[in-house]
Amino acid sequence: MVSFIGRVLLLVLIAPPSDMENNHPRAHRRACLRIVIALLSIWFFVSFGCAILFRDWLDANAPQVGSAPFGFWMAQQGAIICFVLLLIVYAFLMNRLDAKHGYTEAK
Amino acid sequence: MTQDHLNFIFIGISFAIYIGIAVKSRAASTKEYYTAGGGVSSFANGMATAADWMSAATFISMAGTVAISGYDASRFLMGWTGGFVLLTILMVPYLRKFGKATVPDFIGDRYYSKLARGVAVVCAIFICMTYIMGQMRGVGVVFSQLFGIGVPAGVLIGASIVFFYAGLGGMKGITYTQVAQYCVMAFAYTIPAIFIAIAMTGHVIPQLGLIGDFTASGEPVVPFLQKLNNINTELGFAEYTSGKLSTMNMFCITAALMCGTAGLPHVIVRFFTVKNVAAVRKSACWTLLFIAVIYLTAPAIGAFARVNLVEKLHNTPYSEVPGWFQEFELTGQMAWVDKNGDGKIQYFGPAKSELGSASVFQGAKPSYPGYDAPENQRIGRHGERLLANKADDSNPNELWFGNDIMVMANPHMAGLPMWVIALLMAGCIAAALSTAAGLLLVLSTSISHDLMKKIIKPDLTDEEEVNYARFASFAALIVAAYFGINPPSAFIAKTVAFAFGLAASSFFPTLLIGIFSKRMNREGAIAGMLSGISFTIGYIVYFQFLGGHADQYFLGITPEGIGFVGMLINFGVSFLVSAFTPAPPQEVQDMVENIHIPSGAGDASEH
Numbered sequence: 001m002v003s004f005i006g007r008v009l010l011l012v013l014i015a016p017p018s019d020m021e022n023n024h025p026r027a028h029r030r031a032c033l034r035i036v037i038a039l040l041s042i043w044f045f046v047s048f049g050c051a052i053l054f055r056d057w058l059d060a061n062a063p064q065v066g067s068a069p070f071g072f073w074m075a076q077q078g079a080i081i082c083f084v085l086l087l088i089v090y091a092f093l094m095n096r097l098d099a100k101h102g103y104t105e106a107k
Numbered sequence: 108m109t110q111d112h113l114n115f116i117f118i119g120i121s122f123a124i125y126i127g128i129a130v131k132s133r134a135a136s137t138k139e140y141y142t143a144g145g146g147v148s149s150f151a152n153g154m155a156t157a158a159d160w161m162s163a164a165t166f167i168s169m170a171g172t173v174a175i176s177g178y179d180a181s182r183f184l185m186g187w188t189g190g191f192v193l194l195t196i197l198m199v200p201y202l203r204k205f206g207k208a209t210v211p212d213f214i215g216d217r218y219y220s221k222l223a224r225g226v227a228v229v230c231a232i233f234i235c236m237t238y239i240m241g242q243m244r245g246v247g248v249v250f251s252q253l254f255g256i257g258v259p260a261g262v263l264i265g266a267s268i269v270f271f272y273a274g275l276g277g278m279k280g281i282t283y284t285q286v287a288q289y290c291v292m293a294f295a296y297t298i299p300a301i302f303i304a305i306a307m308t309g310h311v312i313p314q315l316g317l318i319g320d321f322t323a324s325g326e327p328v329v330p331f332l333q334k335l336n337n338i339n340t341e342l343g344f345a346e347y348t349s350g351k352l353s354t355m356n357m358f359c360i361t362a363a364l365m366c367g368t369a370g371l372p373h374v375i376v377r378f379f380t381v382k383n384v385a386a387v388r389k390s391a392c393w394t395l396l397f398i399a400v401i402y403l404t405a406p407a408i409g410a411f412a413r414v415n416l417v418e419k420l421h422n423t424p425y426s427e428v429p430g431w432f433q434e435f436e437l438t439g440q441m442a443w444v445d446k447n448g449d450g451k452i453q454y455f456g457p458a459k460s461e462l463g464s465a466s467v468f469q470g471a472k473p474s475y476p477g478y479d480a481p482e483n484q485r486i487g488r489h490g491e492r493l494l495a496n497k498a499d500d501s502n503p504n505e506l507w508f509g510n511d512i513m514v515m516a517n518p519h520m521a522g523l524p525m526w527v528i529a530l531l532m533a534g535c536i537a538a539a540l541s542t543a544a545g546l547l548l549v550l551s552t553s554i555s556h557d558l559m560k561k562i563i564k565p566d567l568t569d570e571e572e573v574n575y576a577r578f579a580s581f582a583a584l585i586v587a588a589y590f591g592i593n594p595p596s597a598f599i600a601k602t603v604a605f606a607f608g609l610a611a612s613s614f615f616p617t618l619l620i621g622i623f624s625k626r627m628n629r630e631g632a633i634a635g636m637l638s639g640i641s642f643t644i645g646y647i648v649y650f651q652f653l654g655g656h657a658d659q660y661f662l663g664i665t666p667e668g669i670g671f672v673g674m675l676i677n678f679g680v681s682f683l684v685s686a687f688t689p690a691p692p693q694e695v696q697d698m699v700e701n702i703h704i705p706s707g708a709g710d711a712s713e714h
Contacts, residue, residue: 028704036197051181052354067330068317077403080185080399087392090388091388091389095388098705103705104385105384
């Protein structure tokens with residue numbers, strides 16, 4: 001799972017911004033959509049995926065977290081922790097994107 | 108010093124703080140009334156949003172729901188936090204850039220139509236009203252238990268306090284009181300959990316205790332969750348870590364709660380108070396972090412309370428039960444019916460009877476003989492409080508308790524000091540008041556700004572508009588207080604969950620398409636909103652009030668989760684209708700382009 005998230009993030013981070021020079025807002029919007037889609041796939045995977053759809057399989061096969069079955073732990077704790085991390089990553093990536101396109105505002 | 112004195116002191120101090128803050132920062136202009144002047148720091152706004160978001164229902168009964176239904180309750184835990192991810196990534200940065208003060212304002216301008224604005228106002232009023240009724244009821248119940256004054260008086264006290272600082276202070280007034288309320292709530296929730304975690308598992312951090320070992324008894328240590336599963340299966344309940352709900356239903360309810368969260372107007376408007384789009388993102392991180400502090404603790408509290416409850420009460424002779432049991436009997440939150448006449452409390456689940464039921468008595472709620480009834484009808488053989496309900500002899504379960512009991516009784520069960528209990532009471536009231544204040548603000552601004560100024564009387568001055576808002580909040584509060592005192596039967600508790608379904612099927616899709624599609628026009632949006640919300644209301648009303656049977660559920664989805672289907676209908680209808688009707692005017696399309704550029708958000712409430 002970690003490697004999956006890592007790969008998605010890497011894709012987002014290093015994907016080259018296309019035709020940024022001649023069309024500012026559109027390039028920004030496209031990059032922004034890429035971030036949104038990547039983060040929402042992780043969002044869906046940790047909550048609906050791990051905690052609901054694949055829970056039974058994960059409970060049986062994935063390593064336990066402490067003494068809790070993996071799917072159960074994801075549903076009650078893990079997903080929420082991931083949500084917080086997702087928002088932090090979102091703020092970081094978006095602020096960086098804004099800076100790249102010159103949209104940053106004075107504090 | 109008795110418990111009552113301590114309660115009075117804690118609640119009195121917290122009230123003095125709230126009112127002091129409200130008076131000091133009351134709003135003078137519409138801008139301050141609607142968005143606190145637009146300069147709230149992202150940290151403070153994060154705390155205020157967290158307090159706004161966590162209602163009395165979350166604070167008091169969520170841990171209880173977790174304790175009773177184990178894994179199944181995860182739908183609330185994930186639904187109400189996961190929705191924040193949607194809200195932050197898809198909604199608020201764009202709405203903040205758009206720069207208007209209310210949600211119907213965006214819909215009215217984006218869909219260039221007074222009708223769309225009107226439909227949005229009606230949706231906002233309906234969602235907030237159903238939600239605020241539950242809050243007023245919650246305040247009333249806590250007050251009545253505290254001071255023995257009866258629910259109506261409790262509701263009235265709560266309503267006047269909310270009016271005092273929300274109605275008069277506007278957004279500026281409630282922002283800083285909500286910051287104070289969050290602090291009270293966070294301490295009130297986590298301190299008892301820490302004490303109990305140390306006692307039961309030897310861990311200081313409750314979340315580690317939940318996945319750690321159960322060390323309270325001298326026997327060989329077992330993993331805590333295994334202990335809980337053993338208890339549940341022994342007593343005839345479903346295993347704690349596996350659930351009873353179908354995957355389909357679980358999926359739909361979680362999705363409805365998440366999308367509903369992202370469409371709740373009182374949460375969205377909180378983000379209009381910060382300076383710019385970057386501050387919105389930062390503020391959302393803080394908000395979810397503060398919410399997570401409570402939501403990550405809830406499963407631990409629920410699990411600990413369940414073990415505590417069973418260990419303290421199951422198979423205990425009534426003559427030896429701890430004193431708090433009698434207190435909760437008196438307030439009608441716990442009841443014991445000695446079915447087998449052995450003088451001991453037995454607590455069993457549905458698997459212990461052939462019919463699969465575990466109801467203690469006939470009827471949904473305990474009722475009691477009047478105080479003028481003869482003593483042998485009021486007090487039983489062992490000194491217990493007798494019920495007026497007939498016992499349900501089809502199963503051996505003798506113990507009844509309300510969901511609220513888990514948080515309220517937790518400190519008693521764990522034998523914690525009195526000040527912890529007083530703090531918890533103050534926390535409950537803070538939770539109810541902060542949410543009620545936020546909702547009231549949306550109600551009053553929807554009426555004064557969107558209805559009066561934008562639809563009925565466009566020449567309203569600034570000052571008149573604020574006065575209309577104050578008057579509207581007063582009127583809304585009276586209606587809410589009325590329904591708080593006379594709840595339409597079991598309606599309230601359920602409608603809080605339904606408010607999310609309604610938000611998911613109306614605002615969420617319409618806002619989302621409005622932000623991300625240039626082609627969506629007013630015909631599509633209005634048709635979508637109307638079909639989504641009427642389908643959802645229709646389904647809920649049919650199964651809740653018109654006697655629809657569980658066999659008729661659409662794909663086995665309960666009314667709680669139907670908002671998700673309503674949302675899909677809204678999306679489908681919107682796109683279908685807009686495909687056959689003309690595209691929106693050029694300036695609206697330019698506006699959609701513009702809200703995707705994060706800079707230049709300006710002041711939020713420049714009308």
